[in-house]
Amino acid sequence: xxxxxxxxxxxxxxxxxxxxxxxxxxxxxxxxxxxxxxxxxxxxxxxxxxxxxxxxxxxxxxxxxxxxxxxxxxxxxxxxxxxxxxxxxxxxxxxxxxxxxxxxxxxxxxxxxxxxxxxxxxxxxxxxxxxxxxxxxxxxxxxxxxxxxxxxxxxxxxxxxxxxxxxxxxxxxxxxxxxxxxxxxxxxxxxxxxxxxxxxxxxxxxxxxxxxxxxxxxxxxxxxxxxxxxxxxxxxxxxxxxxxxxxxxxxxxxxxxxxxxxxxxxxxxxxxxxxxxxxxxxxxxxxxxxxxxxxxxxxxxxxxxxxxxxxxxxxxxxxxxxxxxxxxxxxxxxxxxxxxxxxxxxxxxxxxxxxxxxxxxxxxxxxxxxxxxxxxxxxxxxxxxxxxxxxxxxxxxxxxxxxxxxxxxxxxxxxxxxxxxxxxxxxxxxxxxxxxxxxxxxxxxxxxxxxxxxxxxxxxxxxxxxxxxxxxxxxxxxxxxxxxxxxxxxxxxxxxxxxxxxxxxxxxxxxxxxxxxxxxxxxxxxxxxxxxxxx
Amino acid sequence: xxxxxxxxxxxxxxxxxxxxxxxxxxxxxxxxxxxxxxxxxxxxxxxxxxxxxxxxxxxxxxxxxxxxxxxxxxxxxxxxxxxxxxxxxxxxxxxxxxxxxxxxxxxxxxxxxxxxxxxxxxxxxxxxxxxxxxxxxxxxxxxxxxxxxxxxxxxxxxxxxxxxxxx
Numbered sequence: 151x152x153x154x155x156x157x158x159x160x161x162x163x164x165x166x167x168x169x170x171x172x173x174x175x176x177x178x179x180x181x182x183x184x185x186x187x188x189x190x191x192x193x194x195x196x197x198x199x200x201x202x203x204x205x206x207x208x209x210x211x212x213x214x215x216x217x218x219x220x221x222x223x224x225x226x227x228x229x230x231x232x233x234x235x236x237x238x239x240x241x242x243x244x245x246x247x248x249x250x251x252x253x254x255x256x257x258x259x260x261x262x263x264x265x266x267x268x269x270x271x272x273x274x275x276x277x278x279x280x281x282x283x284x285x286x287x288x289x290x291x292x293x294x295x296x297x298x299x300x301x302x303x304x305x306x307x308x309x310x311x312x313x314x315x316x317x318x319x320x321x322x323x324x325x326x327x328x329x330x331x332x333x334x335x336x337x338x339x340x341x342x343x344x345x346x347x348x349x350x351x352x353x354x355x356x357x358x359x360x361x362x363x364x365x366x367x368x369x370x371x372x373x374x375x376x377x378x379x380x381x382x383x384x385x386x387x388x389x390x391x392x393x394x395x396x397x398x399x400x401x402x403x404x405x406x407x408x409x410x411x412x413x414x415x416x417x418x419x420x421x422x423x424x425x426x427x428x429x430x431x432x433x434x435x436x437x438x439x440x441x442x443x444x445x446x447x448x449x450x451x452x453x454x455x456x457x458x459x460x461x462x463x464x465x466x467x468x469x470x471x472x473x474x475x476x477x478x479x480x481x482x483x484x485x486x487x488x489x490x491x492x493x494x495x496x497x498x499x500x501x502x503x504x505x506x507x508x509x510x511x512x513x514x515x516x517x518x519x520x521x522x523x524x525x526x527x528x529x530x531x532x533x534x535x536x537x538x539x540x541x542x543x544x545x546x547x548x549x550x551x552x553x554x555x556x557x558x559x560x561x562x563x564x565x566x567x568x569x570x571x572x573x574x575x576x577x578x579x580x581x582x583x584x585x586x587x588x589x590x591x592x593x594x595x596x597x598x599x600x601x602x603x604x605x606x607x608x609x610x611x612x613x614x615x616x617x618x619x620x621x622x623x624x625x626x627x628x629x630x631x632x633x634x635x636x637x638x639x640x641x642x643x644x645x646x647x648x649x650x651x652x653x654x655x656x657x658x659x660x661x662x663x664x665x666x667x668x669x670x671x672x673x674x675x676x677x678x679x680x681x682x683x684x685x
Numbered sequence: 686x687x688x689x690x691x692x693x694x695x696x697x698x699x700x701x702x703x704x705x706x707x708x709x710x711x712x713x714x715x716x717x718x719x720x721x722x723x724x725x726x727x728x729x730x731x732x733x734x735x736x737x738x739x740x741x742x743x744x745x746x747x748x749x750x751x752x753x754x755x756x757x758x759x760x761x762x763x764x765x766x767x768x769x770x771x772x773x774x775x776x777x778x779x780x781x782x783x784x785x786x787x788x789x790x791x792x793x794x795x796x797x798x799x800x801x802x803x804x805x806x807x808x809x810x811x812x813x814x815x816x817x818x819x820x821x822x823x824x825x826x827x828x829x830x831x832x833x834x835x836x837x838x839x840x841x842x843x844x845x846x847x848x849x850x851x852x
Contacts, residue, residue: 217702399770
């Protein structure tokens with residue numbers, strides 16, 4: 151395979167300006183992640199110590215195999231919600247190695263609001279279990295949750311993807327033969343009580359762990375019965391009497407040791423075979439990505455420069471290099487695994503859509519996972535393009551993206567707007583993982599265009615009524631729209647709402663993708679099958 | 686969770702991770718790379734630590750490893766975390782011996798005030814044409830025996846109550 155010859159001038163002023171800007175963004179990301187993980191009021195740490203509980207990060211360190219990677223997902227979930235008071239949405243989710251097995255961990259973080267489930271906590275747990283289902287990853291639940299945050303119950307209780315979905319997903323995982331191990335390290339109340347109960351194995355920590363549908367105050371109010379938490383649903387009762395729990399542990403460390411022993415003996419099915427060679431690092435340093443990504447999302451850049459810094463040996467077999475050039479398609483290897491890459495080099499036209507749809511089918515037949523690198527403002531608009539059927543060509547691309555059986559992975563590298571977001575395997579198209587870069591912007595329309603359209607609509611309404619907007623009035627409409635747009639299209643807003651699985655430092659992308667790709671191969675790949683392509 | 690080995694009564698937490706030339710040994714804050722081992726026989730081989738090779742002989746006896754290296758014999762004990770973290774005393778074991786099924790007392794082999802250890806026979810009972818030995822659930826002192834020879838009892842009946850030692 152041919153090596154990409156980078157034409158980036160690492161000594162140019164533009165490169166150095168980009169480098170400075172993007173290193174700052176990466177440093178800001180790392181700092182925000184650190185704060186979300188570790189910054190808590192001292193009183194919360196004190197409370198944990200008083201309850202003889204470990205901080206969730208200590209639990210995690212003990213659970214995972216030392217010196218192995220942990221791909222933490224959605225660390226900055228809820229960073230723009232609830233006045234920033236629920237860092238990480240009070241949940242830790244990630245893919246890691248326990249006793250040599252690839253697993254996904256879901257842990258309540260009791261240092262945040264005693265681990266109460268907020269709407270975004272529920273969304274994060276449901277997503278973790280969706281990942282487990284899609285990639286057949288055993289789940290370790292570290293349960294320590296005060297229950298749902300009742301003032302916001304309307305946003306997490308009754309709907310299809312609300313808290314009930316956690317229990318449904320657990321049941322489906324079990325039905326699929328993907329085991330779960332739960333450790334009860336705090337109270338598991340109401341719906342939370344079913345999390346350990348629906349796990350194949352569960353362990354309770356004596357003294358701190360408890361499982362009950364209604365806690366002592368609820369029982370008192372309902373029937374007048376006075377009972378202690380330990381007596382009502384403690385470890386000894388559930389392991390000796392009710393059989394709700396399997397093992398009693400004398401401490402959290404003991405419980406973790408038991409869990410590791412259980413995971414070590416879980417059946418480990420063979421992974422799906424895909425074409426693989428010995429891995430090779432890229433010929434160009436990943437840190438040069440900082441100099442390639444522009445300071446302004448509207449500035450164009452060649453995706454080959456990005457690919458050269460992600461894939462093995464910087465080698466890229468480009469497919470149809472002369473046709474539909476605004477969508478780059480080709481084969482490369484990532485840690486030895488063959489992948490098919492689709493990357494935007496401009497707006498999507500009819501020919502680029504046809505090329506993309508065809509390339510996806512090639513990869514699907516060839517059992518080659520797909521990697522989408524997004525930098526797309528959308529599909530080309532205008533009379534001529536509509537007459538040539540840009541909509542039906544776009545429909546072919548969307549049909550191919552939706553129907554592909556091979557695993558898909560999406561990186562929002564820069565901009566992601568309009569139907570371009572969809573056609574490039576956005577969240578709604580079930581890529582196994584979606585990651586964003588800190589500079590990226592995602593919205594239905596770019597901020598400038600949206601402000602333009604909305605101002606235009608307002609002006610026309612007024613014109614019909616015989617009025618006319620002054621420049622000042624126009625600006626007064628425009629400014630707030632722009633501001634709101636900028637805020638709500640940022641990578642931080644997207645990750646806060648869990649539209650992605652986390653923001654990545656661009657330099658870490660290759661490693662994160664390798665972990666995601668490896669995880670995806672736990673699931674067999676279905677035979678290719680598609681819907682009707684509008685020809 | 687790191688592995689734990691005891692050497693001369695000192696606990697050492699360590700982990701082996703794979704590296705390109707074999708293994709990397711993580712020992713507290715220290716990383717020794719590479720670490721490799723070649724078997725010569727079932728009880729000897731060459732251990733390579735950070736480029737230096739040493740012939741070693743060893744014998745493994747359960748969790749004990751007798752290792753002969755550089756003219757000295759050392760004894761290492763593997764500390765299984767399941768045992769290390771398990772309760773050091775009998776705290777979570779009950780203080781009562783209960784009937785596993787309904788039956789009749791055949792013979793009682795302990796008396797009140799007697800000190801017993803976990804697993805020691807307390808009495809023999811007969812049930813469903815089977816003779817079953819009721820054993821002590823933990824270390825302790827026999828506090829009360831609730832039945833006499835020839836008595837019949839129901840499932841889950843308390844047969845013997847123990848008290849903690851030294852009370």
